[in-house]
Amino acid sequence: MNSNTLIPAMILAPFAGALVVALSRESHARAVAAFWALFTFAISLLLAWRFDWHQGGETQFPLSVEWVAAFGLNFSFGIDSISLWLILLTTFLQTLVVFATFASVTQRAKEFYFWLLILQSAMLGTFVATDAVFFYICFEFTLVPLYFLIGIFGSAQRTAAARVFFLYTFTGSMITFAGVLYVAWFNSQPEMAGLYAGAGEWSFDMQTLYLAAHHLTAAQQTWILVAMLAGFAVKLPLFPFHTWQPLTYAEAPTAGTVLLAGVMAKLGSYGMLRLAIPLAPAAALHYAPVIATLAVIGILYTALICWAQKDLKKLVAYSSISHLGFVVLGLFALNTIGVGGSVFYMVSHGLSTGALFLCIGMLHERFQTREMSQMSGLAKVMPVWAFFMVFFSLASVGLPGLNGFVGEFLTLLGAFTAEKVLGPVYAGIAGIGMILAAIYILHMVGKVVWGPLKLPRLADAPAPAAGEPAPKVADLGFREIAVLAPLAVACLALGLAPTPMLRSLEPAVDRLIAPMQEVAAADVSSPAHTTLTQARAAAQAAAPAGNVASETAQ
Amino acid sequence: MTLELETIKWIPWLPALAAVVGGVCCMRKSMRNLAAPACILSILAGFIITLGVQSKVTVDSPRVFKAFTWIHIENFAVDFSFYVDPLTIIMLTVITGVGTLVAWYASGYMKGDRGYARFFAAVSLFIFAMTILVMADNLFLLYLGWEGVGLCSYLLIGFYYNKPAAVAAAKKAFIVNRIGDLFFALGIFLTYSHFHTVSLAEVLRSAGDLNTNLHAGGQGVFDLGAAPSVVVIPFLLMLGAFGKSAQLPLYMWLPDAMEGPTPVSALIHAATMVTAGVYLIARLLPLFALSPYALPIVAAVGGATALFAATIALCQCDIKRIFAYSTISQLGYMFMGVGAVSTAGPTVSATGAIYHLFTHAFFKALLFLTAGSVMHSLAGQLDLRKMSGLSKKMPITSVLMLIGCLALAGFPFTSGFFSKDLILADVVEMGRSNSPFATLYSVLGIVGVATAFLTAFYTFRLWFRVFTGPEQYEMGSDGHGHEEEGHDAGKAGHEQAHAPKSGETASAAIAVEHHHEPHEVSFVLMNLPLIFLAIGALGAGLWESKFGWIHHGIETSSAFLGYIPKTASDAGEAHDIHFTMQLISGSIAIVGIALAAWFHWLNRPAGERVARAFSGLVKVLNNKYYVDELNDALIVRPLRTLADVLFVFDSLIIDGIVQLVGFLPRALGMSLRPSQQGELQGYGLGMAFGAAFVLIVVLWSLNLVAMH
16 A cells, blocks of 8 residues: 555545444444544554654655645645644544443434544544645534534533534634635735745645745734634633633533544644744744743633532533643744643643543443532542542643653743743743642542542432442443553553654654744844844844755755 | 662662552452562562662762653753662662561551552552652652652542541642642753753752852852852752752641551651652752852751741640651751751761751651551540550550650660751851851751750650550540441441451451550561661661761762861861760750650649640640641632632633624624524624635735835
């Protein structure tokens, strides 16, 4: 099999799976879905195996299928190491999610798995796209399956949640699309021709657009950055654009929440890294303190709100916003440690927060409630569940040796050492989030896992007579352990041996942030240098020749 | 017996393996008892290795053993590697030595508990983290150990998780430590951004060079030139140390930590983990010497804590809490000792602090474990007022605790006497030097002596109350301090208070009612390890003053700042100070013990009269200066209220604005198009396209402006 067809195969596999699910019998739906999820996971592993890890910064397995030639529209794919890690996260989580829902999805299973597989296709498409329009289509298309997953399979307020989610994120990303269109239009202007490869004609190829961005003035870049963030900041979500999220996460079915927090949120941060920062490099550098400030406020603000939650799922939902603040902080440190740590954190957060949502889902399946006041001391009756809950909570508070620590510390260290961009103050204040995380997570664990035993009264069960032994609660079964154990292993492995992943991310990250580091080195904050190209010329004039990379090397 | 130095790198992994074994044992009831031997043997093996390699370490310069690369991105590289110098060996001796004995004792103490395997799994994990902490070659790995021991402390304080108090105490310990850890982390970041490495070997070398440069210009002249922020590093690190070692203002968690099983209090909250802060400063002494203010502040905080905690200990009635406050106070001494070091002054190494750390580990572990024996035998009773004259019932325990008390009080020629005296002598010597902080050190010398007196008094108040006087006791109610799991939660209490524990076989197993007699605990499982500890508590000082093992070790480690040429008269003066301090502290200990004997043994009514006369003060001390209440009122509640307010703010205001912004185009659309579509996608699309259109126009016009 030609390696270059692996990517389209991987995107199409879940899509094909969805069609098969639609054609199969209701009772077979879950088995079919499991097969296709596993199959897709296998393809992604094969992709990882064929991937040249020493060239993680290069776009590998490129493939382009012409679509509308006049507008330069193509279906083009290709992955670098950043994409690949997020792809592996997606296929891995998807597989576990399908198995996790075996017991909980009892009605309309065909529809459920159909939309779940469609969602996977769309998510994978976003990560492999090297064409901005294709990226955007996939990015937007994720909304459709999620709209149905939440609207049909969610909890009590599902309709409202689905609507808010759809409208809010859709509005944001339309603005993002406008920004992309603008850069493409700018690139197509005849006077650009000859400045760099691909200039002067319509193209949505990301690499071409990156080069075009170097010729945008500071004012243009500012607007483009705003447009890009409109979509991505909502998707992530970044404070203060987060209010759709707790409702949506809480109302979505477990599978939806895991994928929302685990993968969909990363579409936002991935978009920032893939489009927002490279398409507005000087603006990203200039406004990094502003965005980082929002991130830091978000970290602390939502962490405190977590403490006030009474519903387990909402608590974890808010904590997810808090954690993703670290991702943004690291991204806008705009150095290798910060951005590399941030990408690491994206994957790591997908594992540990996804796992926490799964744990809570398993509880919900047993008790039909997520109210913390309804339960206590579950370690006594569900020791295995308690072990996983505590384990993933610790991963979530960033205990060294587990995955959360590496991402959290690297993003903080990146911000701390980002001279001229951020600095120690950002890291110091964001670090308070570590304390608040300990407060709310241990508050949750202390209420639910530890303490005197108290079980929620099931709605249909009679009140137990005084002195009667507590009703039996089933601890996790084999299938549930099989879902959580791989996540725990992954958390531990990434915590103890993050280096292979970090090293592989390094070239890809460097390639994306190279223009920024150049600008930072040239000190472009002075208004005289309006475009990156001019700044570069100024820097070259000032500095001895040779220490500034040439543009064609990009 | 000597071993290859290389074998030292196995020390952390053996307990790690034991932790895994313990974890597996948790799953099968039949395997539960396997966890204890796995734990004990793994720690013992570490102890044997430590002893085996120690002779090779003293002659060598620090050696670094790399296990594997941990975090590496760009030029930031952190390895899982171990740094071995004599200070490491001293710490390992304490951890594995006391660790073995405590685990041995615990194998008897915890018998019959439903969480037996869980307990030993956590203890093994703790030893793993603690050995990593003291062996780490870089600050990140040290931080791993640092947070790892914090985790184990959390898990073990909350071991009896049925008890809300234990859960709350565990949470408090973790969170207060996290506050210190944040500063520690920032200190690490600053160290990295300064030295471009976090490797101890390299950081210490660079800091040492900086110090040499600083002092080249003359004593106490600090000119850091282009790198002024380097002086902030010690202050950040010291806050981490204060958190872990329960110093002001981050001490509140340690007394509450006594909710954990007593062996845990002995091992983690007295002998090892809480001394990590002292170790950190001793280890990074050259870094701390970079700021002229850092070490004096450490000493001042230590002195203040020592006195503060000792006064609280005077009026507590819970045996374990008295020892907890005493631990805080003794840690204060260690900080005084480690702070009484100066490149410019007469004291150049942290020997006193590490010496006291070493002896304290023995006698405080002994005290906690004997307290555990008392508690064990009185069904969980810990209240001083509810026991008296127990020496007949528990003769071995009473003698063992007496030995611990003598050492803690600093009775002449016990281990505590020698080590405490060394700290006091160092402090006084600093007070007589030409250091700009001489006055501070003189005051600290007085504080140290006063605290020594209080220590002797409160220690023997406890011992005389428990073991002398008329034989009276009231049994406790919670089953040897064990929350019995596996039975009905509601009935847990004295009914099954006495499940078989301690290997006492039939008689104990049958005694179901709680009105049984206090009794001596099992010899082999519980008292034998205590005898080893008692030997250490009595003899460690004499042994050290003969062989100078710790002195030599420290002088070839990083806790040594370099020789200052001493004249013969200096040396003579130092000797005089030393002798005078021995005299003072020895006699003060005897006076304290004598007073305690009078008020709490020979003439108890007199003691009660004194207490009544000062009832106001007693009440304040009894309530620990109301610090917990203040903390709750000033920090915890306002923060919690803020959380609630923010939640409301988030749902009403922020979301409200979003709703409003979302509503505006919709309202506009409605007014323009009375034929309502009612489709949400329609509104969304209209709104989004509108916004996109506006943006394109803006950008386009901008572009026109730019082109002309």
